[in-house]
């Protein structure tokens with residue numbers, strides 16, 4: 025093959041030099057003349073009606089430049105990557121612990137924190153729901169007006185009933201996976217300043233174009249008046265796709281007419297950011313006596329927390345991947361995205377696939393056990409190969425490397441362990 | 446963080462004076478516990494008295510058959526000390542399992558006691574070694590068994606104006622000691638449970654003469670569990686005996702559910718850890734002292 | 737710093753601790769240079785370094801757990817989020833800014849770049865200082881010792897294999 029300059033070569037990262045020298049300016053490192061510091065007042069309760077916010081004492085604290093609530097958002101007051109269901113600042117209803125209520129810009133972080141402590145918040149707590157299966161019941165507290173089932177993604181292929189009726193082996197199990205924090209090592213941060221009539225943001229983000237649209241929409245600005253620059257970003261793993269500090273700092277830079285900076289503490293990062301969706305998976309597999317898969321019947325319930333974020337996308341991916349890397353002739357999957365008063369769940373490495381892998385791989389081992397064959401045999405027997413058809417009817421013509429991967433893994437196991445499994 | 450004055454006195458008398466003058470003082474050794482508490486606003490001292498200037502409290506010495514540790518000795522120093530590795534390797538092991546290199550470089554044995562966490566890693570070993578602590582104030586110097594220092598999580602018998610100056614234990618022949626820790630990870634993990642045991646044998650007969658079994662994170666303070674000790678005393682070492690003692694310890698303890706684990710898990714795993722701790726202690730007697 | 741929670745009715749102390757505490761003068765060595773500075777008694781070393789314009793030291797947790805804020809004090813690594821600025825009076829501090837320069841990289845910095853041990857880079861300054869402290873004390877560490885030396889530094893992107901490889905590369909090239 026022809027030798028190429030970059031492809032097939034180890035290349036030096038362009039930004040590695042600055043990074044090893046400690047010269048990279050992450051957004052929290054940026055200092056601007058006259059810069060103010062921002063803090064966010066967040067809800068200590070998971071579900072409540074917001075009655076009143078009294079900011080007068082905070083506003084009159086020396087060194088405080090702006091104290092803003094939902095009323096100060098010029099437009100919309102919503103954001104969300106798929107559905108705009110999350111307020112920038114809560115207007116009337118709190119849906120999770122950590123929901124943002126007030127933002128403050130002050131001369132120092134300390135003054136901003138003191139200002140937060142002077143804000144009086146009145147709310148009326150509502151019964152909350154923290155379990156997605158509970159949330160699906162009609163009598164459950166409603167997180168959003170439209171009900172707690174945000175969406176359902178269905179896949180139907182072949183004849184499930186017939187397959188289960190004729191199966192020799194049926195394996196049925198419930199699985200639960202946990203919520204997970206991305207824990208990127210750099211907590212969310214950003215600075216904003218005005219350059220003429222353009223508000224410029226340098227932020228820790230994975231999604232600058234989306235950020236630009238959300239900032240512009242909420243601030244009632246045309247897109248060309250908002251400029252988002254992705255600062256070197258200390259990890260994201262899907263957790264920095266959603267809005268974090270962006271709208272607050274843009275708003276405050278404009279209102280206070282000063283550059284502003286907001287850096288989350290680790291605690292605030294954990295409280296406010298999205299998580300990996302915790303799942304409930306009810307998985308039923310049918311196979312013949314040799315271990316050949318005949319059907320799967322799967323219910324997936326994804327707890328997306330207080331706001332949808334990437335929930336519907338994640339659950340769609342889970343539905344599509346419910347068969348795993350196996351050819352299954354008859355498929356039924358119902359994947360629910362469900363609201364609760366838990367932390368919002370969004371994109372997280374693997375996007376709904378790891379949760380399902382946990383379930384279908386257990387199922388495969390149990391099918392193997394029942395058929396009296398090895399875990400590798402059951403996988404080779406059912407593997408997707410070139411020209412296999414997936415659960416959604418797609419014919420995979422090329423690029424199907426599952427069998428080869430197993431073979432290489434087998435060879436490696438033999439080499440390292442002296443046996444296959 | 447609240448506002449406070451910072452002092453770094455050079456001698457104990459100055460420390461006593463500062464403690465008398467500043468009622469809301471906190472002592473600062475390595476700061477690895479104190480700084481976290483300050484950050485979380487769990488304490489609001491008016492003065493922070495840094496003990497780092499007390500060079501005399503940083504050493505490890507062998508004095509009249511006792512190992513004497515200055516309260517300001519760091520975990521790194523303990524782990525690397527020749528004296529400790531020779532006479533109390535279990536303590537070197539425990540110190541080496543605290544937090545991370547950074548934490549061990551700063552964190553001190555006195556701070557580990559002063560913080561009075563039931564999960565402190567050097568405490569069970571020092572209890573098993575029969576350690577005594579010296580508490581000094583302007584008025585008096587008193588020596589108490591280490592177990593008696595603790596009243597509950599974060600609470601000690603230290604009076605205002607008093608500090609821990611040294612910790613010491615007797616070096617015995619025919620004794621073995623051990624340390625076992627279970628954390629959620631290998632580094633930077635506070636113990637879900639930890640255990641230490643010391644065994645002293647009659648050199649001629651090999652009968653077990655004296656036993657101390659101490660556990661952390663199973664009660665409000667580190668505890669000695671005599672139920673397990675009694676089974677061993679006066680008997681020959683055997684794996685059945687060890688098993689029985691470990692079972693008794695597991696039955697006797699009353700752990701709780703908390704952020705790090707559950708009571709039931711702790712009870713079950715205590716049996717395993719105590720079993721291992723006793724085996725390890727025995728291997729130390731036989732290997733190092735040729736018994 | 738924590739965001740104080742506010743429950744309705746609960747009165748939080750106002751302007752508490754606003755007494756004007758005296759600043760202290762500290763003298764210390766920073767990256768081989770003498771420094772004399774005024775610090776507030778309650779400021780953390782990591783914040784003080786940032787105020788001095790040295791932003792290479794990172795803040796990831798503020799509680800000693802992540803190691804992003806690692807610096808070397810008197811030859812030993814420490815979490816600068818757990819050290820008060822006045823504590824460094826009379827001491828010698830090395831931060832990432834003292835490790836190398838564009839003109840002359842430290843061999844560890846070179847190796848980190850070569851081995852792909854840097855991704856987001858937020859853990860990198862702390863990792864490098866932990867590695868430097870190890871090599872200063874032991875020029876020929878075993879793989880286990882290398883791994884142990886960075887056990888107080890979390891990396892969420894790269895993982896530890898390439899970082900350990902980079903450190904090992906420097907060890908091998910020296911011996």
Ligand SMILES: Cc1cc2nc3c(=O)[nH]c(=O)nc-3n(C[C@H](O)[C@H](O)[C@H](O)COP(=O)(O)OP(=O)(O)OC[C@H]3O[C@@H](n4cnc5c(N)ncnc54)[C@H](O)[C@@H]3O)c2cc1C
Pocket residue numbers: 471472473474475476477478479480481496516517542543544545548551552553554555556557558559560561564565566567603607608609610633634635636799800801
């Ligand atoms: C990330 C992290 C990981 C950790 N991991 C572990 C672990 O694995 N195992 C473990 O046991 N601990 C662990 N700790 C806790 C801590 O490091 C240890 O308890 C350490 O020994 C405390 O010592 P210090 O010198 O830092 O104490 P400091 O923080 O300086 O002091 C702790 C307390 O003791 C008091 N004190 C200090 N010295 C004296 C004295 N001479 N007389 C009287 N009172 C005194 C102080 O006033 C304070 O209340 C960890 C801490 C952190 C931040």
Ligand code: FES
Pocket residue numbers: 794795796797798799800801802803804805806815816817818
């Ligand atoms: S910021 Fe200091 S250890 Fe994480």
Ligand code: FES
Pocket residue numbers: 209258259853854855856857858859860890891892893894895
């Ligand atoms: S490179 Fe991102 S945390 Fe290490």
